Amino acid sequence: MPADPLSRVFSALADPTRRDMVAQLAIGDATVSELAAPFDVSLQAVSKHLKVLEEAGLVSRSRDAQRRPVHLEAEVFDLMTKWIERYRRRAEARYRRLDDVLRSMPEEPTPTLPQEGTPS
Amino acid sequence: MPADPLSRVFSALADPTRRDMVAQLAIGDATVSELAAPFDVSLQAVSKHLKVLEEAGLVSRSRDAQRRPVHLEAEVFDLMTKWIERYRRRAEARYRRLDDVLRSMPEEPTPTLPQEGTPS
DNA sequence: TCCTTGTTCAACCAAACGGTTGACCACAGC
DNA sequence: GCTGTGGTCAACCGTTTGGTTGAACAAGGA
Numbered sequence: 363m364p365a366d367p368l369s370r371v372f373s374a375l376a377d378p379t380r381r382d383m384v385a386q387l388a389i390g391d392a393t394v395s396e397l398a399a400p401f402d403v404s405l406q407a408v409s410k411h412l413k414v415l416e417e418a419g420l421v422s423r424s425r426d427a428q429r430r431p432v433h434l435e436a437e438v439f440d441l442m443t444k445w446i447e448r449y450r451r452r453a454e455a456r457y458r459r460l461d462d463v464l465r466s467m468p469e470e471p472t473p474t475l476p477q478e479g480t481p482s
Numbered sequence: 483m484p485a486d487p488l489s490r491v492f493s494a495l496a497d498p499t500r501r502d503m504v505a506q507l508a509i510g511d512a513t514v515s516e517l518a519a520p521f522d523v524s525l526q527a528v529s530k531h532l533k534v535l536e537e538a539g540l541v542s543r544s545r546d547a548q549r550r551p552v553h554l555e556a557e558v559f560d561l562m563t564k565w566i567e568r569y570r571r572r573a574e575a576r577y578r579r580l581d582d583v584l585r586s587m588p589e590e591p592t593p594t595l596p597q598e599g600t601p602s
Numbered sequence: 603t604c605c606t607t608g609t610t611c612a613a614c615c616a617a618a619c620g621g622t623t624g625a626c627c628a629c630a631g632c
Numbered sequence: 633g634c635t636g637t638g639g640t641c642a643a644c645c646g647t648t649t650g651g652t653t654g655a656a657c658a659a660g661g662a
Binding site for chain 2: 607609
């Protein structure tokens with residue numbers, strides 16, 4: 363799977379069924395059939411979803427006889443939140459900077475350019 | 483587009499090209515061709531990516547003659563961070579609770595079951 | 603007016619996705 | 633050993649996705 367980790371995580375959570383599974387697993391570990399119960403799809407489909415979540419690192423699986431308990435791994439969330447926070451912070455900083463600029467120049471007529479380039 | 487907002491945002495950011503565009507837009511607004519420059523794809527492909535970002539609410543677009551300046555909308559990020567934080571918090575709370583339980587019962591021999599079920 | 607620049611629309615294509623069914627494997631219990 | 637239960641693997645199918653090319657639209661400049 364050549365996709366980068368961040369793409370895998372975002373992509374895994376882009377599906378509402380998989381997000382519901384994560385929500386369920388946040389309450390506690392569960393088996394495949396337990397996770398499948400609320401959904402109107404085959405067990406195989408659920409198995410596929412879990413594989414996606416596992417490859418994204420969102421979930422890990424152990425063995426208990428025939429059962430394969432699924433466990434939520436919280437660490438990968440950090441990958442996303444760090445990415446998100448970085449760019450949100452930048453965008454917000456940019457806003458603040460723009461505000462400052464606008465506040466600090468009530469009569470500057472545009473330094474280098476000879477005429478106003480931005481109307482309205 | 484019937485997909486729910488959260489799915490649209492996650493799905494939009496699941497593509498590395500689109501994440502790069504968001505990164506670029508965090509620095510400042512840009513036109514379509516400016517955004518396309520660093521990538522080895524057609525302008526039409528970039529236009530499609532921007533449409534996806536726009537439908538996810540991550541980006542807004544205005545008019546400036548023939549140009550269509552693209553602007554990053556930071557608010558939608560909150561949708562994601564709120565979802566992420568909710569389930570991460572639950573998972574972490576669960577860890578803490580489990581720790582407490584394990585700490586508070588150093589000699590309980592398994593209440594209801596007659597024999598130990600988990601070896602090693 | 604025509605030309606150029608910036609962008610989008612439409613049609614197409616290969617690959618990936620989410621689902622299905624059928625066969626199969628792993629283990630517990632009889 | 634056989635049988636039942638819990639899950640996975642493999643093949644298939646329709647839809648979506650990310651890309652292409654070619655045509656068209658929108659607006660400024662000659």
